[in-house]
Amino acid sequence: MYPRFVERQIREALEDTRVVLVCGPRQSGKTTLVRQIAGSDIPFVSLDVQTTINAAENDPVGFIRGRDRLVIDEIQRAPDLILAIKAAVDEDPRPGRFLLTGSANLMTLPRVADSLAGRMEIINLLPLAQAELRGKSTSFLDQVFAAGIPKPGSSTNGDGLVETVLAGGYPEALSRSAWKRRLDWHMSYIDAILQRDIADVARIDQLDLMPKLLRILAEHSGQLTNYTALGAPLGMNHVTTRKYLSVFQSLFLVKNLQPWYTNTIKRVTKSHKLHFLDSGLLAAQKGISPESLSRDRTPFGSLLETFVLAELMKIANWSEDRYVFSHFRDKDRNEVDIVIEDHGGRVVGIEVKASATVTAADFKGLLRLAAGAGDRFALGIVLYDHHQTIHFDERMVAVPVSTLW
Numbered sequence: 001m002y003p004r005f006v007e008r009q010i011r012e013a014l015e016d017t018r019v020v021l022v023c024g025p026r027q028s029g030k031t032t033l034v035r036q037i038a039g040s041d042i043p044f045v046s047l048d049v050q051t052t053i054n055a056a057e058n059d060p061v062g063f064i065r066g067r068d069r070l071v072i073d074e075i076q077r078a079p080d081l082i083l084a085i086k087a088a089v090d091e092d093p094r095p096g097r098f099l100l101t102g103s104a105n106l107m108t109l110p111r112v113a114d115s116l117a118g119r120m121e122i123i124n125l126l127p128l129a130q131a132e133l134r135g136k137s138t139s140f141l142d143q144v145f146a147a148g149i150p151k152p153g154s155s156t157n158g159d160g161l162v163e164t165v166l167a168g169g170y171p172e173a174l175s176r177s178a179w180k181r182r183l184d185w186h187m188s189y190i191d192a193i194l195q196r197d198i199a200d201v202a203r204i205d206q207l208d209l210m211p212k213l214l215r216i217l218a219e220h221s222g223q224l225t226n227y228t229a230l231g232a233p234l235g236m237n238h239v240t241t242r243k244y245l246s247v248f249q250s251l252f253l254v255k256n257l258q259p260w261y262t263n264t265i266k267r268v269t270k271s272h273k274l275h276f277l278d279s280g281l282l283a284a285q286k287g288i289s290p291e292s293l294s295r296d297r298t299p300f301g302s303l304l305e306t307f308v309l310a311e312l313m314k315i316a317n318w319s320e321d322r323y324v325f326s327h328f329r330d331k332d333r334n335e336v337d338i339v340i341e342d343h344g345g346r347v348v349g350i351e352v353k354a355s356a357t358v359t360a361a362d363f364k365g366l367l368r369l370a371a372g373a374g375d376r377f378a379l380g381i382v383l384y385d386h387h388q389t390i391h392f393d394e395r396m397v398a399v400p401v402s403t404l405w
Contacts, residue, residue: 002132002171005032005318009123010036014096018089019120021075021100023278025252026193027170028127030101031073038087038099041068047077060084069097076118076200078106086115102199105250126252127169127278129288129314130201138405141312141319141340144348144379149397155361155387156402157356162293162300165307169314179290186284188216193251201250202243209234215255218285224329225256225272245274252277257309260326260339260347265372267331279307303356304401305337308352310339310384311404334368336380347373353384358398366396 006022009031013020022030031046038044047053056063056078064070064084071074075081077121085098107122109393116330131138134154143150166182167174173185194210204210216230231241248254255275261268276282288299316323322343329335339351349369353362366380388399 001032001036002029002128002136004029004125005129005132005137006125007037008125009318009394010099013121013123015395016095017119017121018093018095019098019100019116020086020096020227021102021120021122022125023102023105023122024125025127027101027107027189028171028252029171030103030125033047033071033125034071034099034101038071040100042071043067044071044073047071048074054079056081061087064088067097069166071099071101073101074103075100076102076143077108078299079106082106084189086119086246087117103197103251105252112127115350117257124313124317125239126310126314126317128171128174129169129220129274130164131315133169136393136405138315139316139319140322141348142321144381145321145342145346147378147395149389149391149399152387152389152400152402153399154402157385157387157400159290160291160333161304161385161401164224164302165279165300166283166288166290166293168278168283168357169279169310173280183284183289186281190281190285193253197212197251198247202247204212204244204247206236206240209236210244210247213241214248214253215285217245217248218276218282220274221254221276221282222270222305223274225274230369253281255309255313257338260336260341260369260373264374265330265368268332269329271329273327275309276306277313279310282306289335297354304354304385306354308350308401308404309338312340312350315404326365328365328369328372330368334365336365336369339369345376346378348378349380351382352401353382355384356386358382358384358386358390360392363392363396370395382384 022034024030046051057080060080061084090096140150173182176182176185198204213235227238227241249256255277257273257275259270283303293300324341326339328339336349337352341347349366351366362382370377370380380396383401384398387400
C-alpha cells in the first residue's frame, strides 16, 4: 500500500472534530485509508451495500443510535443520515465520533452544508500523487511561497514523463502495467460513474447525454469554459450545460478553475477554465496513446497541464497552508496556466510547457501577473520537460516538471 500523506491531517482532525469527512473520487483510496485509520477499534459500514442503504434510509435515527464511534463509507448514498449524525454529535460532542467518506462533494447538497456546519472537517483525497508513488513527501508549495527554488526529485522527462502523465493516479489503473489494460480500466471506471453515481448528486433528465458531454469536455480541457459552445453539439442550452457540468465537478471528474483578477489590471478575462482532475482519465477520453503521441506530440500540452494542476492540488491537501487555485488571462492574451494564492494573499504563477526549451517569451504572462500582484507576487515558474533549472531573473525561473516530486 502506498503512503497517503493526508493521513496525518485526518488523525489530527479526529482528535478535535466531531465529524471528519474524507472526500474524493471513487477508487482514489478513501476506503483503504479510513479502514487503516479506524483499525479494529471503530465499526465500519459501507453504503455501497444495498441492504445497508435500505436500513439507513428506513430508520436513519435508529441506524445511528447507540453508536459510540462509526466509520460510514460513501455517505452521499444515504444523505438522510446527515441529520441523524447532527443530532447524535449535538447530544454527545466528543471529537472523532464519525469518520465518513464521500465520492461526491457533499457541500453541493444544501442540507448537508447547513446541518454539519461547525461540526465537520472535510479533507480531500485525490488519486495518488507522484510523491506518494515514490514514498517521499514534497514541500513544493511551501518552498515556492517562501520564494525558494525547489530541486527536482527523481528526474522524469521525455518518454518517461509521457508515460507518467498517461498513467494518471488511480491506484487500480496503476496496478496494470500495459497501457491498453489501463485504458480499459479508465473507460470502465467512467461507465460505472455515469451509470451509478450521478443519481446521488442530481436529478438528470437527459442521462444519455452525459457520456457525450464528458467527451466534449475532454476535448475542451485546458480551455476557457464556454457553456454555449460546450452544449451546442448536443442541442443543450447554456443553463442545462452548466448544470450537467456541475455534476461532473461534484463527482471530482472535472474542475472549473476560477479566474484570478485584481483592480490593478484592467481588461481581465473573467471566464473559468475547464480541467479534468486526472490525466489518465483525460487521455482515455481523448483516445491519446503513447503511439499517437510518438507521431504527434501536440495533444500532450493539455494533458500535461491537467497533470500538473492535479499534482499541485494533491500537494496542497497535505501542506500546512491553505491554497486557492485559479488562472489568469487578460484581453491581450497574456495568460498564466495556474495561479496559486496562499492564506496570506501571496501569489505564485505557474506556466506549464510540454517542450524541453524555454525562452523569455514563456514568461510574458507571468510578468503581467507579477505586475498586477505587486508586492504579493512571490515567484513565477515555468514547469517544462527537462532536467535543468534555469534562472531568468530574481523572481522568474524554469524548473523541471519532476520538481513537483
